[in-house]
Amino acid sequence: MNKFVLASLTFFIAGSTLFGQTTFPVFRDSSLQSNRLLFNGNFDLTGTSMRKEFVNTLAFGGTIDSDMKDRTLKSHRANNRIGVFGSGEVTYVSGATNLFKSGKYSWLVKGGYYVIGNVNYTKDAFKLTFYGNSYLGADTANLTGTRISGMQFQKAGFGFYHKKTGSSLTLNVVNVQNQFGGYIRNGKLSQDPNLDSISLRLNGDMTYSTGKNFSKGIGFAIDFDYYLKVPWLKDSATFLFSVQNLGAAYMFQSQSRYEVDSTYRYSGFTLDQIQNSGNLFGDDFSLLDSLNVEKKQVKRWVMVPASIQIMKLVDLASAKKLQTFFGIRFFPTIGIVPTGFVGLFYRFVPRISASANVAFGGSSIVRGGLMLGYHGDKIGIQLGTDDIYGLVSKKGFGQSALIRLSWLF
Numbered sequence: 001m002n003k004f005v006l007a008s009l010t011f012f013i014a015g016s017t018l019f020g021q022t023t024f025p026v027f028r029d030s031s032l033q034s035n036r037l038l039f040n041g042n043f044d045l046t047g048t049s050m051r052k053e054f055v056n057t058l059a060f061g062g063t064i065d066s067d068m069k070d071r072t073l074k075s076h077r078a079n080n081r082i083g084v085f086g087s088g089e090v091t092y093v094s095g096a097t098n099l100f101k102s103g104k105y106s107w108l109v110k111g112g113y114y115v116i117g118n119v120n121y122t123k124d125a126f127k128l129t130f131y132g133n134s135y136l137g138a139d140t141a142n143l144t145g146t147r148i149s150g151m152q153f154q155k156a157g158f159g160f161y162h163k164k165t166g167s168s169l170t171l172n173v174v175n176v177q178n179q180f181g182g183y184i185r186n187g188k189l190s191q192d193p194n195l196d197s198i199s200l201r202l203n204g205d206m207t208y209s210t211g212k213n214f215s216k217g218i219g220f221a222i223d224f225d226y227y228l229k230v231p232w233l234k235d236s237a238t239f240l241f242s243v244q245n246l247g248a249a250y251m252f253q254s255q256s257r258y259e260v261d262s263t264y265r266y267s268g269f270t271l272d273q274i275q276n277s278g279n280l281f282g283d284d285f286s287l288l289d290s291l292n293v294e295k296k297q298v299k300r301w302v303m304v305p306a307s308i309q310i311m312k313l314v315d316l317a318s319a320k321k322l323q324t325f326f327g328i329r330f331f332p333t334i335g336i337v338p339t340g341f342v343g344l345f346y347r348f349v350p351r352i353s354a355s356a357n358v359a360f361g362g363s364s365i366v367r368g369g370l371m372l373g374y375h376g377d378k379i380g381i382q383l384g385t386d387d388i389y390g391l392v393s394k395k396g397f398g399q400s401a402l403i404r405l406s407w408l409f
Contacts, residue, residue, distance in 0.1 A: 023341035025314040025325040039405040046398030047082030053394040083363030086115040116305040117150025143187030152178040176217030182206035207257040219249025246306040254297040303333040380406035
């Protein structure tokens with residue numbers, strides 16, 4: 001428990017984050033009635049204020065010296081975000097078979113592994129975590145609005161597929177490996193000018209999974225893709241309305257939950273001591289007891305991190321070398337800022353293409369990406385990054401990698 005208190009404070013600021021599904025184009029082709037095996041792999045770590053050098057050192061080890069902390073602090077605003085999205089998903093579409101007598105529908109199966117998380121935090125929360133309370137003086141640190149949420153889960157599903165339009169509806173069984181969430185609704189920390197006492201106003205909670213069991217919760221979620229062809233300029237265009245991972249899971253293995261709603265005044269120790277002195281959590285002294293923090297074990301329903309996306313597709317059957325794509329994405333059950341994106345797709349030769357985009361919002365502010373694609377008769381390959389600057393520079397605020405593979409047979 002004592003290790004969790006320090007870890008959760010750090011995790012509120014730099015542990016893991018969302019971000020999001022890729023903002024690259026979804027391709028529309030004429031192979032809707034072929035059997036297809038699809039693989040999508042995506043990792044996206046992005047933020048508004050923590051540069052890659054700081055995040056990598058924090059995650060993989062190394063020394064975070066005062067110069068690195070100072071550089072990172074300069075890039076922080078009053079409110080900051082950091083998010084992660086990692087996934088690997090395999091889908092088989094039996095487009096050549098008929099599920100019913102009408103011949104309009106077929107079926108698909110899919111399975112995937114996902115890690116999604118997001119942190120919203122204040123500049124003072126970053127200072128408090130990495131500088132201690134020595135920077136505070138007689139000022140007040142504002143922690144209000146700091147929020148963390150995330151889930152590590154797997155899913156497997158069976159779906160119905162419309163052979164003419166490509167629209168589909170899939171029902172998935174979800175296994176939750178880990179889940180956590182916390183929110184400081186009101187948090188103010190001030191220090192006496194003599195530096196001998198601390199006052200803390202705190203209203204918040206934190207709930208998280210414990211243990212090494214692979215399955216801690218079970219639930220259901222739906223995936224829904226709807227394709228709509230509409231008039232567009234002097235031609236037509238296809239738009240996709242997509243809902244992914246909309247559902248809930250029951251955490252049957254008890255989670256640890258901490259709740260606090262009080263005002264406290266302490267003397268005789270500081271937060272520096274809390275961070276550096278293990279005996280504060282020993283048998284003779286319990287910090288949580290002194291803070292009157294309520295701890296309990298809970299079994300509860302939680303929402304699976306869902307996404308909603310609307311976007312214009314790229315038509316691979318078109319003779320145009322240059323096409324546009326754009327869209328907007330929401331994560332309503334996580335509370336992420338919506339992401340808008342716009343880009344260009346260019347086909348050099350029939351089988352080779354490049355796509356470039358600019359995205360706004362989400363867990364970042366502005367970022368640009370690049371993807372290269374091969375479009376064969378049977379095989380398709382796309383490789384890219386949603387953050388080209390973060391790929392080449394340690395001063396970037398994100399890291400992203402994407403791979404898509406498709407096989408028609």
